[in-house]
Amino acid sequence: MDFVTNIEEIRKRARRHIEEGPVTEGYALDRKQVIRVLNDALATEYMCVLRYRFHYFMATGIHSASVAEEFMEHAREEQAHADQFAERIKQLGGKPELHPSVIAERSHSEYREGTSLADMIREDLIAERIAIETYSEMVRYFGDKDTTSRVMMEGILAKEEEHADEMADLLFAVQPDTNQGSRRLYFSDETLGRAENEPVRS
Numbered sequence: 001m002d003f004v005t006n007i008e009e010i011r012k013r014a015r016r017h018i019e020e021g022p023v024t025e026g027y028a029l030d031r032k033q034v035i036r037v038l039n040d041a042l043a044t045e046y047m048c049v050l051r052y053r054f055h056y057f058m059a060t061g062i063h064s065a066s067v068a069e070e071f072m073e074h075a076r077e078e079q080a081h082a083d084q085f086a087e088r089i090k091q092l093g094g095k096p097e098l099h100p101s102v103i104a105e106r107s108h109s110e111y112r113e114g115t116s117l118a119d120m121i122r123e124d125l126i127a128e129r130i131a132i133e134t135y136s137e138m139v140r141y142f143g144d145k146d147t148t149s150r151v152m153m154e155g156i157l158a159k160e161e162e163h164a165d166e167m168a169d170l171l172f173a174v175q176p177d178t179n180q181g182s183r184r185l186y187f188s189d190e191t192l193g194r195a196e197n198e199p200v201r202s
């Protein structure tokens with residue numbers, strides 16, 4: 001089939017299923033499965049919004065003001081991610097699942113309150129690491145079969161890595177004696193080029 005015929009065929013198909021919005025017959029993944037996967041990520045983001053906001057209100061102690069600010073900034077960014085997921089789900093002909101019980105059941109990460117500032121940061125770091133792992137898997141899943149979702153996912157993944165890095169730095173700042181622990185938690189086999197004794201940047 002030459003290129004022109006191909007274009008005409010594509011145009012014909014686009015007209016045939018015009019009500020399906022941006023989803024064409026050429027969509028190479030199982031649409032229902034993609035929507036399910038995106039809804040899981042949406043639930044994860046909402047869980048993170050709630051946890052970060054709780055941490056924002058509950059942060060106390062001498063470092064609390066700057067840490068609380070960071071919590072709120074992350075809460076806002078997780079909300080923006082949630083909106084991106086919801087929009088993409090809608091584009092693919094699905095329904096963003098925002099029922100609280102669905103969010104609680106499907107989120108990859110958990111709602112952990114924590115009992116101290118360091119504890120809160122640690123919980124957030126763990127949640128970020130879970131998101132990094134599952135979102136990396138999703139990037140591979142979309143591959144070149146759904147480029148739009150993959151590019152969106154890559155952007156969000158980069159942000160989660162930034163969040164995890166910031167939480168690791170904060171954990172060190174509020175609890176320097178957990179340096180070894182937090183470094184192991186974050187850097188074991190995934191060193192980002194920082195030497196063992198190099199100071200963590202603020």
Ligand SMILES: [Fe+2]
Nearest residue numbers: 045077078081
């Ligand atoms: Fe996020």
Ligand SMILES: [Fe+2]
Nearest residue numbers: 128159160163
């Ligand atoms: Fe995050």
